[in-house]
Amino acid sequence: xxxxxxxxxxxxxxxxxxxxxxxxxxxxxxxxxxxxxxxxxxxxxxxxxxxxxxxxxxxxxxxxxxxxxxxxxxxxxxxxxxxxxxxxxxxxxxxxxxxxxxxxxxxxxxxxxxxxxxxxxxxxxxxxxxxxxxxxxxxxxxxxxxxxxxxxxxxxxxxxxxxxxxxxxxxxxxxxxxxxxxxxxxxxxxxxxxxxxxxxxxxxxxxxxxxxxxxxxxxxxxxxxxxxxxxxxxxxxxxxxxxxxxxxxxxxxxxxxxxxxxxxxxxxxxxxxxxxxxxxxxxxxxxxxxxxxxxxxxxxxxxxxxxxxxxxxxxxxxxxxxxxxxxxxxxxxxxxxxxxxxxxxxxxxxxxxxxxxxxxxxxxxxxxxxxxxxxxxxxxxxxxxxxxxxxxxxxxxxxxxxxxxxxxxxxxxxxxxxxxxxxxxxxxxxxxxxxxxxxxxxxxxxxxxxxxxxxxxxx
Numbered sequence: 001x002x003x004x005x006x007x008x009x010x011x012x013x014x015x016x017x018x019x020x021x022x023x024x025x026x027x028x029x030x031x032x033x034x035x036x037x038x039x040x041x042x043x044x045x046x047x048x049x050x051x052x053x054x055x056x057x058x059x060x061x062x063x064x065x066x067x068x069x070x071x072x073x074x075x076x077x078x079x080x081x082x083x084x085x086x087x088x089x090x091x092x093x094x095x096x097x098x099x100x101x102x103x104x105x106x107x108x109x110x111x112x113x114x115x116x117x118x119x120x121x122x123x124x125x126x127x128x129x130x131x132x133x134x135x136x137x138x139x140x141x142x143x144x145x146x147x148x149x150x151x152x153x154x155x156x157x158x159x160x161x162x163x164x165x166x167x168x169x170x171x172x173x174x175x176x177x178x179x180x181x182x183x184x185x186x187x188x189x190x191x192x193x194x195x196x197x198x199x200x201x202x203x204x205x206x207x208x209x210x211x212x213x214x215x216x217x218x219x220x221x222x223x224x225x226x227x228x229x230x231x232x233x234x235x236x237x238x239x240x241x242x243x244x245x246x247x248x249x250x251x252x253x254x255x256x257x258x259x260x261x262x263x264x265x266x267x268x269x270x271x272x273x274x275x276x277x278x279x280x281x282x283x284x285x286x287x288x289x290x291x292x293x294x295x296x297x298x299x300x301x302x303x304x305x306x307x308x309x310x311x312x313x314x315x316x317x318x319x320x321x322x323x324x325x326x327x328x329x330x331x332x333x334x335x336x337x338x339x340x341x342x343x344x345x346x347x348x349x350x351x352x353x354x355x356x357x358x359x360x361x362x363x364x365x366x367x368x369x370x371x372x373x374x375x376x377x378x379x380x381x382x383x384x385x386x387x388x389x390x391x392x393x394x395x396x397x398x399x400x401x402x403x404x405x406x407x408x409x410x411x412x413x414x415x416x417x418x419x420x421x422x423x424x425x426x427x428x429x430x431x432x433x434x435x436x437x438x439x440x441x442x443x444x445x446x447x448x449x450x451x452x453x454x455x456x457x458x459x
Contacts, residue, residue: 001056001360004297006229006252007153011362016220017250021059023219024050025211025249027228028110030067031091032076034274035098037265037302038225038258044288045255045296046223047104048398049363055397063214064107065207066092068114069200074189084190088112098275101284103399109214113206117192120201120209123243124181124194132242136172138184138197142204144177147238153252154230179235181205204235208248212240222249226256256299265302273302282307285400289314292365292398313373314400316457320376321392321401348387351375355394365398380455410456414445418456421447 002011016022026046029039043064053060068088077084092110113120124140127133132146144150151157180202185191191198201209211219217240224233233252240248257264260271278287290310294300351371358367372391379387395401421436440447440456448455 002362003251003253004362005250006254007249009155012251014251016058017218020057021061022053022221023061023215024053024063024221024223025207025215025219026062026064026107026222027207027224027232028065028067029091029095030070030072031088031095032070032073033091034094034276036275037260037273037278040098040102040275040278040287041258041291041300042223042225042255043099043104044102044291044399045363046253048292048296048365049221049223049253050105051397051399052359052363061215062105062107063109063111063211065210066095066110066112067203067206068092068112069190070203078188098279101279102275102288103284103402105399111210111214113201113210116206116210116213117201119213120205121182121192121194123209123212123239124201124205126243127181127239130242132238133181134174135196138182138199139172139180140182140196141173141178142181142235142239142242144175144179144238147242149241150177150238151234153234153237156230156234179204179231181239204232205239207232208236208239208243211236212244212248217244217246217248219249221251221253223253223255226254229254255296256294259299259301261303262301278307282311285403286311286314289369289400292400293369295362295364295366297362312459313369317372317376317391317395317401319457320379321388321395322404323380323388348375348378348384348390351378351387352390352394355397359397368394368398410445410458414440414443414456418447418454422454 001014003014004010005012024046026043029035050060050062066088069084073084073087076082077087080087124133127142128135128140131143133140133142181204182194182196182201183199184196185198185200189200191200211222222233222236229252237248259265260269260273263269263271265271265273275287286307287310290302290307291300293310293313351374355368355371358364358371361367372394375387375391375394378384379391392401417436417440421433421440424430424433424436437447441459444459446457446459448457
């Protein structure tokens with residue numbers, strides 16, 4: 001299996017640090033508001049990756065944090081008159097509501113920054129001891145110049161001042177690139193005691209402390225959106241490796257951006273969608289299907305038209321799955337299919353091999369979905385329960401095709417027209433057959449002829 005490692009900017013053979021076990025950390029949300037489409041993409045992608053690793057037989061330890069103390073949380077608490085804990089706890093619960101609907105498997109742990117203050121303080125103290133950090137008036141900064149490999153993830157050079165262009169000049173810092181590990185308390189803000197005075201942690205140090213506390217000083221996969229490569233993940237590497245002297249993460253995986261009608265999603269442009277905005281109109285599985293229909297590293301363009309096409313595509317797969325008797329004995333909805341759960345008596349193994357080849361090539365879910373459409377065509381052509389069962393099994397690896405309600409029934413009126421058309425063709429009354437086909441099309445359905453008969457699908 002090949003994965004694209006952002007650290008080396010190339011695909012590499014996937015070999016975890018421990019045989020048959022994968023330790024995986026994915027940056028979680030800052031809990032001050034409802035989750036948006038960008039969050040949906042990230043967590044659907046890493047859920048898909050986790051499911052495939054499980055399918056391959058790995059034990060996967062999957063950790064995803066919550067940033068529950070942050071400037072945005074503090075600001076929202078001040079504006080609303082609530083305690084910051086009320087804000088963070090509310091939106092943690094809202095997170096689970098959204099992502100349960102999107103069929104995201106629960107993480108093995110959800111560490112919160114405020115529950116790891118002691119770990120964070122200990123890590124900062126170690127960085128000060130090793131001359132990677134310095135204290136100024138109760139603030140602690142990471143000294144970027146002290147870490148010779150700074151920039152190795154993002155490809156930026158230390159001398160590249162563009163990297164620090166967005167950082168406000170702070171006369172307390174040795175260098176504009178230096179970033180806060182500990183922020184001294186401001187009046188009225190939440191704070192914790194530390195050797196440097198009352199304050200709270202910086203964002204970057206939180207993930208280093210939580211990930212290493214849960215998975216050890218070195219682990220296999222760190223995931224997140226491409227927007228986190230710099231500065232967040234770059235700073236995590238500097239902190240973690242500066243403290244331990246060991247390699248922090250073996251494989252860095254990053255999902256691509258979400259564009260709305262070919263423009264980057266942002267609140268200022270007015271093209272910002274929460275997950276709940278979308279799920280008011282579309283079934284959650286349609287959104288999941290839409291996300292997986294593009295390779296995870298590529299940008300994805302969101303539009304109403306794209307969701308409509310996703311709905312049609314998912315419907316076609318469900319029609320094939322539910323059109324035949326599928327043996328679901330070994331295909332429990334609550335479980336991940338395994339490599340050993342083959343389909344007895346199946347003549348469709350080439351489809352499974354092609355599906356797995358795509359997934360082994362850097363989790364190419366878009367290519368894998370293409371195989372599912374070809375398999376659905378075969379299931380319809382052959383009227384095959386085996387093909388339908390395999391389709392359901394492979395769909396389950398992607399977290400799709402596991403419900404019994406999504407497929408749309410073909411109305412009796414349409415089926416009757418199709419039967420009449422078949423009779424007309426047998427009687428060589430092609431004018432009537434064409435007329436009936438036109439009626440079927442006008443009512444929003446397609447009809448295809450196969451050696452085994454006709455197949456009717458909603459447009």
